[in-house]
Amino acid sequence: xxxxxxxxxxxxxxLAEAAGRTLLISGVSIGIGSLVGLIFGWLLTVLGxxxxxxxxxxxxxxxxxxxxxxxxxFYNLFPIIGFSLGPFAAGTLVLTVYTVALVSNVTRSGLESxxxxxxxxxxxxxxxxxQDMRHIVWPVGLRAVFPAWVGVALSVVKDSALVSVLGYxxxxxxxxxxxxxxxxxxxxxxxxxxxxxxxxxxxxxxASLYEKRWAQ
Amino acid sequence: xxxxxxxxxxxxxxxxxxxASLDTLQVAALSIVxxxxxxxxxxxxxxxxxxxxxPLQWFAVAWIEIARNTPVLFxxxxxxxxxxxxxxxxxxxxxxxxxxxxxxAGYLAENFRGGFQSIPDTQYRAARSVxxxxxxxxxxxxxxxxxxxxxHPLTNQIVWAVLMSSLGxxxxxxxxxxSAQYFASRTYxxxxxxxxxALIYYALVKLxxxxxxxxxxxxxxxxxxx
Numbered sequence: 117x118x119x120x121x122x123x124x125x126x127x128x129x130x131l132a133e134a135a136g137r138t139l140l141i142s143g144v145s146i147g148i149g150s151l152v153g154l155i156f157g158w159l160l161t162v163l164g165x166x167x168x169x170x171x172x173x174x175x176x177x178x179x180x181x182x183x184x185x186x187x188x189x190f191y192n193l194f195p196i197i198g199f200s201l202g203p204f205a206a207g208t209l210v211l212t213v214y215t216v217a218l219v220s221n222v223t224r225s226g227l228e229s230x231x232x233x234x235x236x237x238x239x240x241x242x243x244x245x246x247q248d249m250r251h252i253v254w255p256v257g258l259r260a261v262f263p264a265w266v267g268v269a270l271s272v273v274k275d276s277a278l279v280s281v282l283g284y285x286x287x288x289x290x291x292x293x294x295x296x297x298x299x300x301x302x303x304x305x306x307x308x309x310x311x312x313x314x315x316x317x318x319x320x321x322x323a324s325l326y327e328k329r330w331a332q
Numbered sequence: 333x334x335x336x337x338x339x340x341x342x343x344x345x346x347x348x349x350x351x352a353s354l355d356t357l358q359v360a361a362l363s364i365v366x367x368x369x370x371x372x373x374x375x376x377x378x379x380x381x382x383x384x385x386x387p388l389q390w391f392a393v394a395w396i397e398i399a400r401n402t403p404v405l406f407x408x409x410x411x412x413x414x415x416x417x418x419x420x421x422x423x424x425x426x427x428x429x430x431x432x433x434x435x436x437a438g439y440l441a442e443n444f445r446g447g448f449q450s451i452p453d454t455q456y457r458a459a460r461s462v463x464x465x466x467x468x469x470x471x472x473x474x475x476x477x478x479x480x481x482x483x484h485p486l487t488n489q490i491v492w493a494v495l496m497s498s499l500g501x502x503x504x505x506x507x508x509x510x511s512a513q514y515f516a517s518r519t520y521x522x523x524x525x526x527x528x529x530a531l532i533y534y535a536l537v538k539l540x541x542x543x544x545x546x547x548x549x550x551x552x553x554x555x556x557x558x
Contacts, residue, residue, distance in 0.1 A: 180491075180537040181530045182498035184509060189530060192523040196335040274403040281502065288405060301413040309402050309410070316401035 123298050131304075134290030135311050141286065142276040144208050146269045149215025156216060157223020178217035183278050186210050191282050207279035211272060218268045226261035227253060260330065266323035270316045287311060342524045345515050352511040353532050359428050359500070359507060360493040366429075367436025367489070374441035379448060392441070399438020404496050407431045412503045424505035431503075432493055439489055440482075447481040448474075480552050487544040491537050498533070508532060 156175065160168055178186065191206045201209070230253050238248045280289035291308040295301045342349075377392035385393075399407070408431035411422060422430060451474055459469040498509035506514060508529055516525040 177534065180495075180534045182495040182509065182533055184498045184501065185526055185530050185533065189523065189526045192526070196523060270401075274401075277403040277405045278499075280405075288403065288409070292409070295413055300417075302417040305406070305410055305414050309398070309406050312402045312406065313398065317397060320401060 123300055127294055131290055131307060134285055134287045138276055138286040141208055141279060142273040145211035145215050146272050149212040150219050153216045153219025154223050156220035160224040161227045175217040175220055178214055183214060183275055187278060187282055203282035203284035207282055207284050211276060215272050222261050222264045222268060226257040229260050230257040263323040263327040266319055270319060338521050339524055341519045341521055342528050353508045356497050356507040360497050363429055363432035363436055364490050364493050366433035367440050370437035371440030371444055374437060375444035379445055396438045396441050399435050404435050405499055407434055408499055408503050424503050427503045428497060428500045428505045432496055436489055436493055443482050443485040447478040450481055451477055483548050490540055494536055
């Protein structure tokens, strides 16, 4: 009886499907997380002392605890409070909150980087608060931290590999399954690694070029 | 809610968990030290890449980019099963150490490179022309400035190393997270164990940040702190 079998063409399809799941879970988390993170980042610049301190303290918790622990905690919390979430929902929730914690920090530093003089100039030209936001602060401030946001998004894509502990079959878990069957760790890990690399490297490069051009 | 929290088994295991957190700190500290040494070498190699690249420079660039553009878990799996294909079987501790050092070296190399490149060449030349040797120039002029520039990213990297070492659980190393999983699997008190462990990580991170701030304040106080 032969328990192991070699790598077949349909295994590549299996990996591709899993890569799609990696993109799906990170895409959803980055999308929602960035929107909420934008709002929280803005809140951090307008709230009073106490509000800012509290919001910061809460967001800081998610940056100070390993993502792995957060995933396991949340996944086990929901059955306790009475309803159960699947691996995808729980994983997306944790990754989203994690993205919010990172993006709000990025947004805050972007909004704070806009000089008060520029804003005063805008306001004295007769722009309302929201017009100032829309036409001055967002374009200037958010563009300055765009490369940092790309960095956050890419780290969420990479960290989405951890959702595999909940049983969600994303790329890294799929490659592990295949390794167990085929006993070909090198080639399969190389394929999985190449996928992450091909996604992350060009984007990181583009962001750093953008940053250099912006700095000039 | 018809779930009863049982904290008693976790409290009983608290001494074991605190001992395990020493393993976490140990593997994180070792990988940061290795990461700094290798990261410096990689940064120097990469900075010297002008015009034609030698194989050594390709090696440095490949290391840095792979470390930064693939998941840490992938890197741990590579040291775990990947090397097994060549007949190299590392212990769980060595897998975590190798994976984290590989990762830290890649990230730190880019931080160091940024730090070195922010110091203008003219400072080096000025120091040499007032009679300092190359070693003195580095010791008195270049290194203190670079250290201040990389202090914050280095602190972040130390925090990351502590957080990432939790992946030891997935390759069979019983650091803090790994032992929590082991104890939890015997009592089925997963939530309670991981909640306590989350608190321990939070405390560790805050301690590291505080230590870094105090040390940074002492080191850089003549220049107005970090």
